[in-house]
Amino acid sequence: MTGQTKDYDDIPGTFVFDADRSREGYHLNQFCISLRLGKNRDAFAADESGYLDRYPMTPEQKQAVLDRDWNGLLKLGGNIYYTSKLAANDGITFQDLAAMMTGVSREEYRDMMLHGGRPIDGNRYKSEWGDD
Amino acid sequence: MARITAGVGCSHVPAIGVAMDTGITDQPYWQPVFEGFKKSREWMKEQKPDVIFLVYNDHCTAFDASCIPTFALGCAAEFKPADEGWGPRPVPVVKNHQKLASHIAQSVILDEFDLTIMNEMEVDHGLTVPLSVMFDQHGPEDEWPALVIPLAVNVVQYPAPTGNRCYQLGKAIRRAIDSYDEDLNVVIFGTGGMSHQLQYKRAGLINAEWDQRFLDMMASDPDAARQIDHVEYLRETGSEGIEMVMWLVMRGALDEEVTEVHRHYHVPASNTAVGHIILENRT
Numbered sequence: 001m002t003g004q005t006k007d008y009d010d011i012p013g014t015f016v017f018d019a020d021r022s023r024e025g026y027h028l029n030q031f032c033i034s035l036r037l038g039k040n041r042d043a044f045a046a047d048e049s050g051y052l053d054r055y056p057m058t059p060e061q062k063q064a065v066l067d068r069d070w071n072g073l074l075k076l077g078g079n080i081y082y083t084s085k086l087a088a089n090d091g092i093t094f095q096d097l098a099a100m101m102t103g104v105s106r107e108e109y110r111d112m113m114l115h116g117g118r119p120i121d122g123n124r125y126k127s128e129w130g131d132d
Numbered sequence: 133m134a135r136i137t138a139g140v141g142c143s144h145v146p147a148i149g150v151a152m153d154t155g156i157t158d159q160p161y162w163q164p165v166f167e168g169f170k171k172s173r174e175w176m177k178e179q180k181p182d183v184i185f186l187v188y189n190d191h192c193t194a195f196d197a198s199c200i201p202t203f204a205l206g207c208a209a210e211f212k213p214a215d216e217g218w219g220p221r222p223v224p225v226v227k228n229h230q231k232l233a234s235h236i237a238q239s240v241i242l243d244e245f246d247l248t249i250m251n252e253m254e255v256d257h258g259l260t261v262p263l264s265v266m267f268d269q270h271g272p273e274d275e276w277p278a279l280v281i282p283l284a285v286n287v288v289q290y291p292a293p294t295g296n297r298c299y300q301l302g303k304a305i306r307r308a309i310d311s312y313d314e315d316l317n318v319v320i321f322g323t324g325g326m327s328h329q330l331q332y333k334r335a336g337l338i339n340a341e342w343d344q345r346f347l348d349m350m351a352s353d354p355d356a357a358r359q360i361d362h363v364e365y366l367r368e369t370g371s372e373g374i375e376m377v378m379w380l381v382m383r384g385a386l387d388e389e390v391t392e393v394h395r396h397y398h399v400p401a402s403n404t405a406v407g408h409i410i411l412e413n414r415t
Contacts, residue, residue, distance in 0.1 A: 007363050013334030014371050018290040022197060029197045036193070036217045071332060080331035080372075081192050081288055088217045094147070095402050098335040109336065113400040117327075117338025124367050 012129040017079045025077020031055040032082035035089045134316035139382040141409040142262045144323045147402040149261040168396030181319040187381045188323045189287045193256035201248035206282035207233045214254035229279040239308035262323045299358035302384020322382030326407035329370030337370040351392040354383045387413045
């Protein structure tokens with residue numbers, strides 16, 4: 001990322017998909033959205049690495065796709081509306097993807113949502129999380 | 133003359149569309165979500181809008197990362213439901229009031245809002261889910277009971293337009309519709325929200341107290357609502373909660389003073405707080 005400080009940098013557990021991230025993640029995101037179409041999903045399933053080579057992504061981005069490193073994809077400029085297409089390709093629902101990104105089981109995550117979701121108290125500032 | 137008679141705020145969670153399309157709305161998980169739209173469907177039948185001006189966001193369907201217009205007005209004759217990866221939703225093709233859309237484009241641009249004009253566009257769940265919840269089930273062979281003018285707002289790449297900009301655009305849309313010489317009942321929808329975060333370690337964030345305050349502001353203090361800044365949306369309502377700026381286009385197009393006829397709030401639908409309000413103009 002650039003050295004520019006942003007007034008949303010102190011929000012914990014969050015990547016704000018701004019112009020810098022959009023620039024870094026452009027080819028990764030364009031790869032992900034290509035999976036919206038069945039013919040592209042078929043080509044990707046037949047040869048994942050070969051299909052990825054159609055997109056001038058960084059080696060780290062390609063590896064994160066192959067590893068299905070969902071948080072890694074976000075760190076490398078992926079946007080959730082795009083990376084969720086890769087998850088959908090794998091048969092993962094949005095809610096199960098959220099469970100994976102937050103490091104809990106699908107049951108725990110679903111239960112949290114049924115009980116009102118993740119509370120805002122204690123989740124506004126990175127300082128409240130200790131690190132991140 | 134054409135006139136805007138009412139505004140509707142409504143979430144557009146894709147799972148709500150899936151629940152309707154797969155016929156599971158009576159399940160205990162979904163029943164309370166849909167219960168709150170019963171009155172809305174009755175209201176729509178009485179209201180009989182000729183045209184719905186529908187403010188929504190596209191989810192990398194019509195616009196991938198290669199082209200990101202801040203405001204894009206649908207001026208095509210019709211808009212087909214898009215394949216978002218699991219086949220198009222089984223809902224009707226969306227038909228436009230093309231002459232009114234063209235008039236709005238011309239009026240609003242001369243009013244200094246530089247819209248992108250879309251003469252071809254597919255529409256995703258952001259547009260079709262609000263129609264489904266408000267009009268109830270309609271199949272691909274049916275017609276929606278009203279014509280629809282879509283306005284797509286970028287809320288995927290930060291920054292979205294400010295709440296104030298959206299509110300002022302709503303006022304310009306109102307001026308455009310007020311000056312259109314055909315007797316039309318227009319209802320404006322602002323969709324998206326409410327609090328939700330879909331990504332990374334804070335996914336699942338819900339802020340019900342903030343959401344209710346926002347609904348209160350929609351009803352009686354739009355001037356405060358339009359001044360909410362982006363970092364407050366991000367911090368307090370989650371990274372995807374910023375979609376709520378789209379409700380401000382709707383609110384800007386209504387009178388200062390409105391009558392709240394219905395409100396519904398429920399957590400959760402998938403990862404999201406479902407919020408809904410119906411506001412009628414008094415004039």
